[in-house]
Amino acid sequence: MDPQDDQRRAGPWGGPPEPLPQRGRFRLRLVVLLGIAALGLFALFQAYPPALWQEGSGPYFAQYGLIGTVLLMSLAASRRSFATIFGQLALWALAALVIVAVYGYRYELREVALRVAGELVPTHGQEAADGAMIFTRAPDRQFHIDAQVDGKLVRFLLDTGASDIVLNREDAARLGFAVKDLAFTRSYGTANGTTRGAPIRLKQIRIGSIHLEDVPASVNEGELHQSLLGMRFLERLTSIEIRNDRLTIRP
Incomplete structure (x- = not known):
């Protein structure tokens, strides 16, 4: 060797x-x-x-x-x-x-991941197999919903008592509206009295699989802590259901 x-x-x-x-x-x-x-x-x-x-x-x-x-x-x-x-x-x-x-099990795991994300970030919601969006009630007992409005993120408070989609002045300015030049010609009755709003139109609102175009809304003249998602939006959906602290909206 x-x-x-x-x-x-x-x-x-x-x-x-x-x-x-x-x-x-x-x-x-x-x-x-x-x-x-x-x-x-x-x-x-x-x-x-x-x-x-x-x-x-x-x-x-x-x-x-x-x-x-x-x-x-x-x-x-x-x-x-x-x-x-x-x-x-x-x-x-x-x-x-x-x-x-x-x-x-990639599809089932996707559902699990979306559900976990929905629990961790309730405003993001979970997309169900049929296209419905599911949101979890927040600690303040309200439903907060993140939506893409004209390409920008807006966090809404679901308010079934509001007749309109109402933007506060800050969100309206971020969406490109000149708030000072708007005509506040609408009157709304609230728990704190009467307030005025300026009618506007939104090009689109997207919440997960839900996509609406040419949506009428208004800008609140006074102070509004959070923009409201009212019946003007909800009436364009197929159904809305609240059960066990979970909100389900279907396109």
């Missing part, structure tokens, strides 16, 4: 060279792995008989067979113990199973 080969196989601190895998050990590993592969193929054929295979699937089986052959030869030639090899194979199999499960 070439002394240089021993030197190349020596450890990093000049220790004794690692022993080469013996042929008998290689053959034993190969036989065991081939037996496991044969059992796996037998179980596969029992679950999916060749009669059920789709036409043209031969190249795929040839590809997988080649990959499996290379993997078996690599494992048989490995110097690691069977326990280490099977432990790593189990981890890879578990990772593959998780990936397949996530892909198979």
